[in-house]
Amino acid sequence: MPVIEITSLSHPGVEIFSTLTEAQLRKRVEPDKGLFIAESPKVIRVALDAGYEPLSLLCERKHIVGDAADIIARCGDIPIYTGDRDLLAALTGYTLTRGVLCAMRRPVMPSVAEVCRGARRVVVVDGVVDTTNIGAIFRSAAALGVDAVLLTPTSCDPLNRRAVRVSMGSVFLVPWTWLEAPVCSLNDYGFRTAAMALTDNSVSIEDERLIAEERLAIVMGTEGDGLAQEVIDKADYVVRIPMAHGVDSLNVAAAAAVAFWQLRAR
Numbered sequence: 548m549p550v551i552e553i554t555s556l557s558h559p560g561v562e563i564f565s566t567l568t569e570a571q572l573r574k575r576v577e578p579d580k581g582l583f584i585a586e587s588p589k590v591i592r593v594a595l596d597a598g599y600e601p602l603s604l605l606c607e608r609k610h611i612v613g614d615a616a617d618i619i620a621r622c623g624d625i626p627i628y629t630g631d632r633d634l635l636a637a638l639t640g641y642t643l644t645r646g647v648l649c650a651m652r653r654p655v656m657p658s659v660a661e662v663c664r665g666a667r668r669v670v671v672v673d674g675v676v677d678t679t680n681i682g683a684i685f686r687s688a689a690a691l692g693v694d695a696v697l698l699t700p701t702s703c704d705p706l707n708r709r710a711v712r713v714s715m716g717s718v719f720l721v722p723w724t725w726l727e728a729p730v731c732s733l734n735d736y737g738f739r740t741a742a743m744a745l746t747d748n749s750v751s752i753e754d755e756r757l758i759a760e761e762r763l764a765i766v767m768g769t770e771g772d773g774l775a776q777e778v779i780d781k782a783d784y785v786v787r788i789p790m791a792h793g794v795d796s797l798n799v800a801a802a803a804a805v806a807f808w809q810l811r812a813r
Contacts, residue, residue: 550611553630556637561628563650564605581653583706585716588614591649593716595621599651606647607632615647622649653706659697662722663736666694667762667812671730671740673778674701674769675799681705682713683800684767689717691807696723697764699730730766731781738764742782743806744774745796749787752809757784765806770799 553561563582582602585591588610595601595618603626606615611629619627629635663669670693675681681703688696696705703710705718726732733740739760750757757763766782768774773796779785788797788805797805 549624550627550629553628553634556634558628560603560626561605563603564628564648582650583653583711584708585649585651586647586708586712588618588647590711590716591618591647594649594651594719597719599654599719601625602650602652603628604647604649605629605635607635610646613646618647618649656724657722659724659726659728660736662695662697662724663733663738666722668693668807668810669695669697669733669738669764670803670807671726671733671764671766672696672698672702673730673766673774674699675767676701676703677770678703678707678709679713680770680798680800681707682710682715682718684803685710685714685721685723686717687800687804687807689714689720691804692811693721693765693807696721697726697733698723699726729781730764730778733764734783736762738762739783740764740766740781741784741786741806741810742766742768742774742779743788743802744768744779744785745787746779746785749785752786752788752806754784754786757786757810758813763810763812765803765810767799767803767806 556565564584585594601622604619604622605628608629611619611627670688672684685696685705705723711718730740741757741763743766766774766778788802
């Protein structure tokens with residue numbers, strides 16, 4: 548456990564936690580072996596339990612023998628960077644209220660076939676770019692029994708630092724990968740697709756046909772415009788959540804939670 552005291556923002560090794568952008572972290576080593584940052588002891592423990600590989604830690608001194616002690620014991624011979632609270636805040640751009648950051652290696656992404664194997668309920672996240680929404684969708688997916696998450700390339704990276712934090716580590720619990728093919732290609736894996744959208748021919752989320760489907764892919768669209776018309780046109784179902792008091796729609800993360808619960812596999 549090499550503990551390294553830093554006194555400068557330019558100390559070799561700490562650029563992972565400060566100057567590298569999310570895009571640079573993804574490509575830092577190899578395209579399939581980039582880095583990401585997990586924040587807070589609880590989230591880091593979930594990642595370690597899921598088999599993610601730690602590369603270095605940044606934490607306040609008090610946490611070395613405190614909240615991070617068990618994490619450090621599990622991480623083996625990796626660098627542990629520490630320093631004054633004000634310096635760490637200057638380094639990361641914000642006060643480390645939870646005290647610990649961990650740089651971890653990204654996993655090799657599984658194929659769509661691997662992620663869907665044995666799954667009965669999956670969610671397709673199509674063009675959702677807000678990190679908070681991505682984290683919340685993953686947290687609901689883990690809590691409400693969704694078997695896998697598929698994201699279109701226009702969606703936010705689930706291993707973005709804020710998305711990981713908002714998910715409380717749920718991004719490490721639910722299998723996920725990128726869906727490069729059209730959403731309707733999930734029919735080839737035995738799924739019927741349910742596009743969540745308000746249209747003239749939408750069926751209620753309470754429709755018994757939806758619940759009876761053996762394998763269902765729930766498709767959630769962008770925060771502003773919703774799903775593209777082509778996705779809606781090619782879906783097996785177009786589904787709405789009944790609204791009251793003249794409200795026309797829910798935030799995508801809230802709508803996802805409602806859909807996951809109502810459409811869960813029985």
